[in-house]
Amino acid sequence: MSAILRLESLSKQFVKDDVGIVALRDLTLGIEEAGFVTVLGRSGCGKSTMLNLLAGLIPPSSGTVTYRGEPILRPRPEIGYLTQSDTLMPWRDVRRNIEMPMEIKGVPAPRRRERAAELVERVGLQGFERHYPRELSGGMRRRVSLARMLVGDPETLLLDEPFGALDAQLRTDLQAELLRLWEGSGQTVVFVTHDIEEALLLGDRVVVLGRLGRVVLDRKTDIPRPRAADEMRVDPGFVALHKEMTAALAEGARS
Numbered sequence: 001m002s003a004i005l006r007l008e009s010l011s012k013q014f015v016k017d018d019v020g021i022v023a024l025r026d027l028t029l030g031i032e033e034a035g036f037v038t039v040l041g042r043s044g045c046g047k048s049t050m051l052n053l054l055a056g057l058i059p060p061s062s063g064t065v066t067y068r069g070e071p072i073l074r075p076r077p078e079i080g081y082l083t084q085s086d087t088l089m090p091w092r093d094v095r096r097n098i099e100m101p102m103e104i105k106g107v108p109a110p111r112r113r114e115r116a117a118e119l120v121e122r123v124g125l126q127g128f129e130r131h132y133p134r135e136l137s138g139g140m141r142r143r144v145s146l147a148r149m150l151v152g153d154p155e156t157l158l159l160d161e162p163f164g165a166l167d168a169q170l171r172t173d174l175q176a177e178l179l180r181l182w183e184g185s186g187q188t189v190v191f192v193t194h195d196i197e198e199a200l201l202l203g204d205r206v207v208v209l210g211r212l213g214r215v216v217l218d219r220k221t222d223i224p225r226p227r228a229a230d231e232m233r234v235d236p237g238f239v240a241l242h243k244e245m246t247a248a249l250a251e252g253a254r255s
């Protein structure tokens with residue numbers, strides 16, 4: 001397997017009030033280029049810590065994280081990261097939030113405008129360019145965050161429960177939009193969730209993490225796309241995978 005991202009014997013320990021908290025212990029995982037991998041795990045098993053390490057936001061306590069064979073020591077422009085909570089700037093409107101990564105890179109204003117307009121269209125926010133985050137719904141804010149992540153054309157996308165706080169219908173819509181944006185793009189996606197159905201509907205490979213990031217199950221799913229949730233729920237193959245994931249999550253919580 002040619003892994004674009006590789007975690008090798010990775011451990012992460014935090015220190016809080018002089019007490020060590022182990023978040024990940026000895027995690028080894030390779031992520032293939034252009035694939036859609038979902039990482040499934042209960043709350044607290046170290047999923048966000050793993051993404052923060054992949055994003056180069058925090059250093060490992062031991063072990064290595066590499067991207068195309070190079071150690072990840074700081075955030076890289078090739079890797080986009082969509083965190084669980086909103087990090088939009090409240091004082092910037094939609095367009096200027098989307099333009100922000102380009103501003104940091106020093107892209108000239110006309111090019112920024114043009115690129116932001118493309119992204120606004122891709123995520124379906126036409127007409128809202130001059131709105132501020134507080135004037136948008138939760139789903140729209142997620143779209144802005146998605147657009148801001150995509151604006152620099154990252155090769156790899158890290159998404160941390162990006163649609164967790166949304167209602168079921170909106171979540172389904174945004175999942176479909178994400179797949180539409182990803183399909184044929186050649187981008188590598190690592191999508192973290194604690195929802196089994198979401199993991200199976202989106203990923204081609206599901207990695208189930210247990211306590212301290214232990215890999216309990218690592219499974220290629222081979223479910224043909226498109227995958228409609230209502231059809232999948234009655235599909236025997238999907239139901240069997242769902243059961244397998246449920247058992248893996250339960251096992252991960254035990255040990």
Ligand SMILES: Nc1ncnc2c1ncn2[C@@H]1O[C@H](COP(=O)(O)OP(=O)(O)OP(=O)(O)O)[C@@H](O)[C@H]1O
Binds near residue numbers: 047
């Ligand atoms: N900055 C930090 N300082 C101290 N402890 C931390 C820090 N970040 C994470 N932890 C601890 O590391 C463990 C793993 O946390 P992490 O956020 O990675 O889990 P998670 O699987 O993403 O959880 P959730 O699904 O609830 O977001 C937890 O015990 C958490 O309290």
